[in-house]
Structures are given as structure tokens and as C-alpha cells.
Amino acid sequence: MKPDRIPLVLGLILASITTAGPWLPQWFLFILTLSFATGLVALGLMLLLRAGLVSFGQALYFCAGAYAAGALGRYLKVGDIFVQMALGGAAAAALALILGFLLARSRGIFFGLLSLALSMILYGLLVKSEALGSTDGFNILPSTLFGIRPGAGWVRYLVVVSGGAVALGCAALVHRYLRTPLGRLAPAIKDNEIRVEYMGASARQAIHVMYVIAAALAGVGGGLAATTVGHIDPDMAYWTTSGEFIFITILAGTGSVVAPFIGAFIFGAIHSAAYDLSPNTWQMSLGAALLLLIVFLPDGLWSLFTRRWQRS
Amino acid sequence: MKIVNVAHGSFYALGAYAGASLTGAWLAKGYPPALSYAVLLGAAFLVSFLVAPLIERGLLRFMYARDEVVILLITYALFLILEDVIKLVWGVNPYFVAEPYALMGSLQLAGMAYPIYNFFIVALAAALGIGLAWMLHATRVGKLLVAVIHDTEVSRAMGINVDRYYLVTFTVGALLAAIAGSFTAPTVSVVPGLGVDVIVLSFAVVVIGGLGSLPGAALGALIVGLVRSICVHHAPQLELFVIYFVMALVLAFRPRGLFSLAEPRKI
Numbered sequence: 001m002k003p004d005r006i007p008l009v010l011g012l013i014l015a016s017i018t019t020a021g022p023w024l025p026q027w028f029l030f031i032l033t034l035s036f037a038t039g040l041v042a043l044g045l046m047l048l049l050r051a052g053l054v055s056f057g058q059a060l061y062f063c064a065g066a067y068a069a070g071a072l073g074r075y076l077k078v079g080d081i082f083v084q085m086a087l088g089g090a091a092a093a094a095l096a097l098i099l100g101f102l103l104a105r106s107r108g109i110f111f112g113l114l115s116l117a118l119s120m121i122l123y124g125l126l127v128k129s130e131a132l133g134s135t136d137g138f139n140i141l142p143s144t145l146f147g148i149r150p151g152a153g154w155v156r157y158l159v160v161v162s163g164g165a166v167a168l169g170c171a172a173l174v175h176r177y178l179r180t181p182l183g184r185l186a187p188a189i190k191d192n193e194i195r196v197e198y199m200g201a202s203a204r205q206a207i208h209v210m211y212v213i214a215a216a217l218a219g220v221g222g223g224l225a226a227t228t229v230g231h232i233d234p235d236m237a238y239w240t241t242s243g244e245f246i247f248i249t250i251l252a253g254t255g256s257v258v259a260p261f262i263g264a265f266i267f268g269a270i271h272s273a274a275y276d277l278s279p280n281t282w283q284m285s286l287g288a289a290l291l292l293l294i295v296f297l298p299d300g301l302w303s304l305f306t307r308r309w310q311r312s
Numbered sequence: 313m314k315i316v317n318v319a320h321g322s323f324y325a326l327g328a329y330a331g332a333s334l335t336g337a338w339l340a341k342g343y344p345p346a347l348s349y350a351v352l353l354g355a356a357f358l359v360s361f362l363v364a365p366l367i368e369r370g371l372l373r374f375m376y377a378r379d380e381v382v383i384l385l386i387t388y389a390l391f392l393i394l395e396d397v398i399k400l401v402w403g404v405n406p407y408f409v410a411e412p413y414a415l416m417g418s419l420q421l422a423g424m425a426y427p428i429y430n431f432f433i434v435a436l437a438a439a440l441g442i443g444l445a446w447m448l449h450a451t452r453v454g455k456l457l458v459a460v461i462h463d464t465e466v467s468r469a470m471g472i473n474v475d476r477y478y479l480v481t482f483t484v485g486a487l488l489a490a491i492a493g494s495f496t497a498p499t500v501s502v503v504p505g506l507g508v509d510v511i512v513l514s515f516a517v518v519v520i521g522g523l524g525s526l527p528g529a530a531l532g533a534l535i536v537g538l539v540r541s542i543c544v545h546h547a548p549q550l551e552l553f554v555i556y557f558v559m560a561l562v563l564a565f566r567p568r569g570l571f572s573l574a575e576p577r578k579i
């Protein structure tokens with residue numbers, strides 16, 4: 001069997017960012033941090049996609065995580081990055097545990113549309129809640145690290161390193177999970193659910209577990225995005241946000257846990273470039289890119305790597 | 313056709329823009345306003361017959377073998393592209409064409425004035441719905457179409473021109489969206505982002521009713537419309553919330569919608 005190189009790759013990414021970070025420009029660190037945040041959401045979507053499920057409402061947990069992190073600062077005056085991410089993940093996971101009873105029963109298009117409806121419910125509620133700033137949202141406390149507020153020049157660097165450490169740590173855990181019996185059940189569910197049931201495994205339970213994990217990842221991502229951007233608003237739960245996450249997941253492919261982060265970074269780059277080059281038609285560039293990817297690279301960017309390896 | 317088409321909202325928006333701009337040009341030239349209804353209809357035909365075959369022949373037909381979810385993503389990409397195409401063609405300024413709306417006057421009913429145009433829209437929608445149901449269930453073309461959707465390969469083996477059925481169905485679907493858009497255009501101001509709102513709403517409608525069911529879609533539209541109006545009347549702040557709440561509620565008890573058809577399971 002091929003040695004497992006994934007933990008090594010994850011460690012290398014973190015090490016290179018930690019060492020190169022102080023010399024990189026601020027805007028680059030910003031995009032990098034957001035890539036970790038959205039990459040976490042895409043990682044969760046990838047888990048679901050392996051079982052043939054596309055959630056068109058992952059923004060629900062992204063937004064829930066961000067608002068949980070925001071509420072922490074607003075009501076308890078806590079701005080610690082790690083606490084924010086942990087609380088974001090915990091809040092999203094708790095929510096998913098409850099909603100999972102509903103969602104684990106539906107499949108295919110209905111899974112996607114039901115999750116879409118749930119995220120739009122959160123959007124509708126947030127838009128109408130004056131206490132949480134309605135459509136304007138509210139600002140997040142400046143990030144702190146173990147109670148220390150870093151100097152202005154170092155905030156971005158410390159956020160990207162700690163966010164990256166958490167995100168890549170999550171990726172390593174997911175990588176382990178994929179090798180457990182429960183994790184290996186996902187492709188089987190996609191292939192043929194009835195056979196899975198005949199073998200004595202519960203597809204519904206497996207999907208429920210997967211769904212909670214995916215939500216927790218999205219929540220952590222939401223907390224990280226909140227502390228990076230410094231502001232949250234209900235648009236984080238709008239269905240177009242979910243669409244972007246799906247875009248990233250398709251872009252990356254389901255080949256490896258590293259892929260979503262690379263996908264998220266490339267998406268951030270395409271998004272920024274498209275916005276920079278043609279501010280009025282960036283949606284068009286994005287749509288065209290998505291179309292080309294689905295048509296010519298159905299297994300995502302990661303398939304470029306694996307194809308190369310197989311050939312050599 | 314087993315296509316969940318996100319770009320459908322774009323057809324609605326295209327119809328609205330074409331209807332508004334063509335009718336505006338028609339009236340500006342001083343032609344009789346009474347014929348503006350025909351112009352609205354013509355605009356819908358024009359955009360849907362222009363754009364829909366292009367999308368179906370040029371892209372979607374290569375994708376039918378792929379997963380339903382993949383097709384959903386493709387139409388999402390198309391939606392993003394069309395949104396910007398609309399902005400490029402018509403700009404971002406709102407269009408107003410109120411003449412067809414004002415022309416019909418209003419009706420005094422129980423002491424309240426109702427615009428006749430609204431009744432006209434309801435009648436038009438009902439006529440189109442009934443016509444579509446009749447076509448599907450009572451004509452040769454409709455019955456063949458049901459067969460094609462149910463099993464493409466057997467239909468092809470029986471000598472049905474499957475490709476043509478796909479093309480026609482997709483175009484008719486687009487046409488209906490464009491008609492809805494162009495006839496709604498006189499009652500609203502046509503602005504960018506029109507398609508976004510309507511697509512999520514109509515998804516709620518078809519999901520409540522059950523995908524692929526005409527009576528389901530009608531019932532779903534009725535439920536969504538009533539719930540929304542009641543909500544706007546009693547608790548306006550919950551308007552957006554309540555539609556999706558109803559949708560989630562329906563799916564919680566009937567995971568495939570109210571009028572869902574039995575689904576064969578593969579073993």
C-alpha cells in the first residue's frame with residue numbers, strides 16, 4: 001500500500017505559511033485566511049458529496065458559526081480566535097444534530113432543496129432581528145490570542161497561522177475519519193443505499209453523523225471568517241453563499257482532504273481577479289469557469305494531480 | 313425532464329426585460345396601446361425561442377447522462393452567466409411600462425378597486441395551466457413526452473425522436489417562464505436581480521407540490537401565495553421566513569412533496 005502522505009502535506013502547508021507569513025503582503029494573508037475558512041466549509045460539503053448528497057444550504061452553518069462567534073464578543077466580550085472558532089463549530093454542530101433528523105431522510109434534489117430552505121429560514125430570521133443588526137449585521141471584536149491583543153501589523157499573520165492550524169488540524173481529523181468504517185460507508189451509500197442496508201449498516205445514521213461533522217466544519221469556518229473580516233451580516237446565510245461553497249467543492253473535487261483548501265484559494269483568486277478585471281461581469285466569469293470545470297474536469301482540480309501520479 | 317433548472321429564473325427575467333423594453337418601444341412609436349398585449353406575448357416567444365434552444369442544443373443535451381445534481385450545478389452556472397448578460401444588454405437602470413396595466417382600468421368589488429389586469433393575469437395563468445395539463449394527458453405529443461421522460465432508451469427504441477422532445481420541452485418550459493416574466497413586467501419595475509427572487513420562490517412552490525407534478529405545482533403556488541399574503545397582512549416581518557418554513561414543514565412530513573409520484577428503487 002502507498003504510504004499516507006496527507007498528514008505530511010498538511011504539515012508542510014502550515015509550516016510554509018508560518019515561515020513565509022511575515023514577509024507576505026497583508027491582502028494576501030487576508031485571502032489566505034478566508035481560503036481556510038471557506039475551505040473548511042467545502043471540506044464538509046466534500047464529505048456529503050462523497051455520499052452523493054449536495055447541500056445547497058451549507059451557508060446556514062457558516063452563518064450560524066459566524067453569529068455564534070459574533071455573539072460571544074458582543075455579549076461576553078470574548079474575542080479569542082480559538083474560542084470563537086470552537087464556539088462556532090459547537091453551535092453549528094448542535095443545530096445540525098437537531099436538523100439532521102429531518103435531513104437524513106431525504107436524498108438527491110430534495111436534500112439540496114430542503115437544506116436550501118433551512119438556510120433561507122435563518123436568513124429570513126436574521127434580516128428581521130433588530131437586536132442582531134438586521135440586514136446590516138454587526139462588527140466583531142478585534143481578534144485576540146490567549147487574552148493578548150497583537151499589534152496591528154501582526155493581527156493578520158497570527159490569525160492566518162492559528163486559523164490555518166485549526167483548519168488543517170480539522171482536515172487531518174477528517175482524513176482519519178474517512179478511513180473508519182463509518183467514513184468508508186459514504187461512497188457505498190452513493191452507489192446503492194439498499195445494499196448498504198442489507199449489509200446491516202444504517203445509511204440514515206451514517207448520513208446524520210456526516211451531516212453533523214460537515215456542519216461543525218462549516219461553523220468553525222464561519223467563526224474564522226467572522227474574526228478575519230471583522231463584520232458579519234445575514235448575507236452569509238443567503239443561498240448564493242451556499243452556491244459559492246458548492247462551486248469550491250466541485251472545483252476542488254472529492255479526491256483528498258487537501259483539495260478543498262486549494263479549491264478555496266483558487267476560488268478566492270478567481271473571484272478577486274474577476275472582480276478586479278471586470279467588476280460588472282464577475283458573475284459571468286465565475287459561471288463560465290464553473291461550466292468549463294464541470295464539462296472538462298468532472299472530478300475537480302485534484303484529478304489533475306492523481307492522473308499525473310498514476311501515469312508516473 | 314428531471315432537470316432542476318436554476319436558470320429558469322433568468323428566463324423569467326429575460327421575459328420581463330424583453331416585454332418591458334419592446335412594449336416601451338412599441339408605445340413610443342405611437343402604435344395602438346391595445347396591441348401591447350400581443351407585443352408582451354411576442355417578446356416572451358422571442359427570447360425563449362432564441363435562448364432556450366441554444367442552451368439545450370449547445371450544452372444541456374451533452375449532460376443528460378450525468379447526475380441530477382450535476383445538471384443543477386450546470387444550470388446554476390448558466391444562471392450566473394445570464395444574470396450578467398441581462399445587465400450587459402439592458403443595463404442596470406429600472407424599466408417601467410405601466411400602460412398595459414393601466415389600460416384595463418379597475419373594477420369596483422365590495423367597495424374596493426381591483427385592477428382588472430390582475431384578474432387577467434390569474435385567468436391567463438389558469439388557462440396556460442389547464443392547457444398544459446390537457447396537452448400532457450390528452451394529446452399524442454403529451455403522452456409520448458411522458459414516455460420519453462419515464463424511459464429515454466425504450467422510447468428511442470420505439471422510434472420516438474427523443475432529442476426533439478427534449479428540445480421542445482425545454483423551450484416550452486422557458487417560454488412559460490418568459491410569459492410569466494413579460495406579463496408581470498407592467499406591474500413592477502424591472503430591475504436586475506428579478507430572477508434571483510423568483511427562482512427561489514418557484515423552487516419552494518414545486519418542492520411543496522412535488523417535483524414533476526402539474527396539480528402539485530398549482531397547489532404549491534396557491535399555498536405559497538396565500539401563506540405569503542396572510543403573513544404580509546398579519547406579521548409582515550416574517551414574510552420571507554414563512555415560505556421556507558412551510559416548505560420545510562411539508563418536506564418534514566412528505567419528504568418528496570405533496571403530490572409526489574412513487575419512485576422505483578434500484579437494487
